[in-house]
Amino acid sequence: MVSRIEEESVDALSSLDQKLHVKNFIWCEKEWPSLSFDEFEDEEDVPVISLHEILESKKGDTYEKLCQLMVTASATWGFFKLVNHGVASEITKNIKLRLHEFFDLPMEQKLKGGRSASLPLGYSATNPDYGENLPWAEIIQLLQSPQQTLGLAKNVLGDQHQPFSDAMSEYMDALDKLGMIIFEMLAHGLGLPDDFFTKHFTEKDSTMIRINRYPPCPLPEKCLGLGSHSDPHTLTILFQDEVGGLQVLQNDNQWIGIRPVPNSFIINIGDTLEAWTNGRLRSVVHRAVVNKEKRRLSIAYFMSPACSTVIESPPQLITHDKLYVPFTWGDFRNQLLIQKRVSGKTALNRYRLNY
Ligand SMILES: O=C(O)CCC(=O)C(=O)O
Numbered sequence: 001m002v003s004r005i006e007e008e009s010v011d012a013l014s015s016l017d018q019k020l021h022v023k024n025f026i027w028c029e030k031e032w033p034s035l036s037f038d039e040f041e042d043e044e045d046v047p048v049i050s051l052h053e054i055l056e057s058k059k060g061d062t063y064e065k066l067c068q069l070m071v072t073a074s075a076t077w078g079f080f081k082l083v084n085h086g087v088a089s090e091i092t093k094n095i096k097l098r099l100h101e102f103f104d105l106p107m108e109q110k111l112k113g114g115r116s117a118s119l120p121l122g123y124s125a126t127n128p129d130y131g132e133n134l135p136w137a138e139i140i141q142l143l144q145s146p147q148q149t150l151g152l153a154k155n156v157l158g159d160q161h162q163p164f165s166d167a168m169s170e171y172m173d174a175l176d177k178l179g180m181i182i183f184e185m186l187a188h189g190l191g192l193p194d195d196f197f198t199k200h201f202t203e204k205d206s207t208m209i210r211i212n213r214y215p216p217c218p219l220p221e222k223c224l225g226l227g228s229h230s231d232p233h234t235l236t237i238l239f240q241d242e243v244g245g246l247q248v249l250q251n252d253n254q255w256i257g258i259r260p261v262p263n264s265f266i267i268n269i270g271d272t273l274e275a276w277t278n279g280r281l282r283s284v285v286h287r288a289v290v291n292k293e294k295r296r297l298s299i300a301y302f303m304s305p306a307c308s309t310v311i312e313s314p315p316q317l318i319t320h321d322k323l324y325v326p327f328t329w330g331d332f333r334n335q336l337l338i339q340k341r342v343s344g345k346t347a348l349n350r351y352r353l354n355y
Pocket residue numbers: 210212226231240245246286287288297298300
């Protein structure tokens with residue numbers, strides 16, 4: 001029997017020609033989250049790493065130790081939290097403000113920045129490609145490209161676009177710099193030349209940003225903000241607000257909630273970096289759950305190398321069987337565009353040897 005809640009209409013996520021009801025967002029039963037958005041471990045969930053001591057000078061024992069810590073966290077958890085990371089809190093405060101202003105606009109206006117058929121980028125209220133298991137989220141997806149950001153901003157905000165455009169480009173520039181620091185530390189910790197990864201990130205043409213805003217949901221036990229997935233890219237720098245909802249799948253197949261920490265970023269390894277390091281660093285499945293009372297904002301910055309970059313594990317990391325055939329990021333990216341939706345890490349399996 002369909003309950004009254006399920007009949008409720010969902011105006012916040014309905015495009016103009018698409019009237020959606022709560023029942024349209026109900027996921028198949030095996031995906032229903034048993035852990036709610038505010039359930040966390042008593043102890044620390046994933047490791048917390050502070051860059052405080054090394055932002056000024058990256059030499060010495062402290063740097064060595066932190067690089068090792070980062071590699072260990074990435075190899076065991078695939079996730080860690082970064083504090084004292086050097087990104088000014090004004091930058092994150094400002095982008096939060098501007099993004100909420102954007103999402104608070106009438107649907108009609110936001111849809112002026114809507115995704116077009118040929119490019120799966122821009123604003124979307126629900127992802128129409130998904131068919132079933134609709135994510136309970138509004139999403140803005142853009143390449144790290146000033147032109148694309150400007151395009152979206154001008155289409156939606158007209159001559160009022162400047163504060164939004166400035167906040168976005170300031171945020172992306174800051175995250176890009178942070179990403180380079182993390183890549184250098186990972187390379188160093190893995191015993192590779194410090195620029196092993198960063199040298200492939202000079203063109204910013206395929207790094208992407210995805211902004212998720214999850215409205216309050218009357219039926220959070222049967223809906224999901226974002227279903228279980230791994231990030232196909234290389235490295236994700238995720239900002240989440242103070243609400244909570246990110247959950248990570250552990251080795252024992254149990255979900256664990258990632259407690260929000262003010263002024264922190266969550267870093268996770270993507271499929272491409274797992275392949276690049278011959279499985280040493282792990283890309284781990286995660287999801288976002290929603291809740292009845294509070295809207296939630298998260299911003300995922302997906303770092304990607306130039307499309308021509310060949311993703312091939314260096315000999316230093318082939319200490320056991322080679323797990324993946326070499327592939328270019330461009331090829332993988334094209335596959336992702338065709339495949340539309342991935343559940344778990346299936347996208348990477350096409351390059352897996354002996355699979
Ligand atoms: O909202 C979150 O915490 C998770 C977002 C995420 O995993 C993604 O955008 O890939």
